Amino acid sequence: MGVTFLHTADFHLGSPLRAVEAASESLAERLQRATHEALRRVIQVALDEDVDFVVVAGDLYDQQARSVYANEFLVNQFERLKDADIPCYVVHGNHDPLGAGAEKLPLPDNVHVFGADDVETVLYPNEDEPEARIMGQSYGSQWESNSLYYHYTPPDTAIPNIGLLHTGLNPDGRRYAPCGPSDLAQKQIDYWALGHIHTPRLVDGAPAAYAGIPQGRNIGETAVGGCLLVDVDAGGDPDIEFVPTSPIVWQEIVVDLGTASTDDDTPLRNLADAEGYLEERMLDLRAADQDSLTDTLPMPVAETDWMPEGFVCRWTLSGRGELCEALDEEATDVLANRLRERSSSASPFVWTESVRDYSAPPLSDLETLVESDEIISELVELSNEIRADDATRAELRAKTGDVWESRTDEEHEDVSEERIALDEERLDDLIDRAVTRSIDELATRSDNAN
Ligand SMILES: [Mn+2]
Incomplete structure (x- = not known):
């Protein structure tokens, strides 16, 4: 007997996006919308795939004091699941611990929130004819120094056992529910739905995965965002598939002045050369497809018609080359502004977050x-x-x-x-x-x- 469910985590709703506000108000607005749109799409995947249930592995909100807008948005999304009779199981993480704040608007009754005192067990769809057992424990405070995983002990293995855990997966860590892959592997859990790490990841040596953040918030979160569709039998290995959803993809593109060249194969020498070169890279990005954008993900990717609405790019100039002599803070600012004017209205758009210069002048050998x-x-x-x-x-x-x-x-x-x-x-x-x-x-x- 098996179940199919959707695993998601780390929405960080209500995140202030400070780093971006500084660069551009319109981009901040776009990203704020993208964070919500990404979650709306995750819920749409659950509806389209008609999953048995949805699990959320923590950090739904970005801050302990939950934003009311975020709260209302979340209620609306969970209600879409409720209308389709899809239950949802939730643990809270270090950003939204249970002890700190309560929702101003209550979540609909298809949502079960696991408490923070002990590991709780819920049977899907009900106690009389259970098809899966879901175990979870929320954080009660910002730092959870206990190795929560230890008490995830299912009474039997007749139905699939699923564990929801928000963890840094660091056995020596002190803050985020310390544990390692081998700790998780020794429990009789068929699938660990993890949260906290924002890059989609399979855990080596344990039936466990991170779904990642549905929409990256800054240049540190360049992976394509999405959710996981999981299919698991009692005692079997889980089948895991990634579904991309993020409307915006962050990219850091490193340009080595030692090898970069203009159309007529000469090294980049001045700002015009640099602008021409970066424009070409923008065109490359706009021509990217789902395969090329997701090929670094460690799990199979669902075939969808997903394409990002746009990219936010940091161009990092490195290596040695003549162009270095033409670059100072003013020059990189001007370059960034010129690039912004080029492609911010195209589809998909390419917005330049910044141009960073780490290059050095050429040197004789x-x-x-x-x-x-x-x-x-x-x-x-x-x-x-x-x-x-x-x-x-x-x-x-x-x-x-x-x-x-x-x-x-x-x-x-x-x-x-x-x-x-x-x-x-x-x-x-x-x-x-x-x-x-x-x-x-x-x-x-x-x-x-x-
Ligand atoms: Mn976290």
């Missing part, structure tokens, strides 16, 4: 520098000696101690830096970077002196 500049040649020799000398390496490592490194995991919040041991590979990397920077500096200075 290292060999030439070493030959022509005595100081640089000595620096390279010295760095090679350091690299090869075990005693010096040990001394460097002892002096430096642990180093800070930014975390690169996809968790959307609390992305902080953490301290890690300076191993041999990182030490080599540090030496390389120090030498490269010193050579850059020396070469630039001797250029200026000449």
Whole structure:
């Protein structure tokens, strides 16, 4: 016996979108609409697919003090499910813990909200002839340090067991219901519907997935947003399919000045070249299709006629090239404004969030520098000696101690830096970077002196 349901999470309704407001009021408005439109479409998927039920894994609201607009919108969406006799099971997360605020408008009675005191169990569609068991526990406060998963213990495995959990999936974490994939795998749960991480993700080693945020809110959330359709039997592996819904897709496009070129194959030299080049990339984006936009997702994607209404782009210029000399803060602003005028009304539109310049001026190649500049040649020799000398390496490592490194995991919040041991590979990397920077500096200075 199996059930088919829709898994969604992390609506963050009522999110203030501050970062975007600064860039453009009209874009902020567009995104605000997109956040609502994305959820409306998620509900439409549930209706079109006639799923048995819907599960929501936390962070429905962005803030503990629930926005009344968001509350009303959510009530309306859940009522669409109610009209189709589709029940909905909800846990609250760290952004909308139960203890903090109550809805001003009550949710319709097809919605079951799991309490925060214990793991609760609900049988679908009813206790007399159950077809699935849904277990869940909401956060009672912003930080949930307990390993909630531990108490998800179904009494039997005769029907599919589904667990709703809002978790950072970090066994060593202290805030977001700590647990790891192996913890989840050892429970008799056929599918863990997870929330908190905003990128759609399958969990390695456990029958668990994150549905992701239906509509990304900023440049950190570039994945296409949507929801998951899940089909699961008692004791079987879940079938998981992603359905894209986000009206707007964020993109960060990195342009390497070392390889980027104009139509006639010359390197980008001035603002006009840069504008022409970025316009071409805009056309590429507008020609993208569902396959190319979703090909980084780790799960099968449903065939739909989805296309975003538009893209919001950050253009990051990197590498070395002549164009660098033409770029300063004013130039990147002007470039961004010119790009905005180009394609903000096309369909799909491409809105330029910003142009960022991390590029560097071109450099003659290292060999030439070493030959022509005595100081640089000595620096390279010295760095090679350091690299090869075990005693010096040990001394460097002892002096430096642990180093800070930014975390690169996809968790959307609390992305902080953490301290890690300076191993041999990182030490080599540090030496390389120090030498490269010193050579850059020396070469630039001797250029200026000449
Ligand atoms: Mn969260």
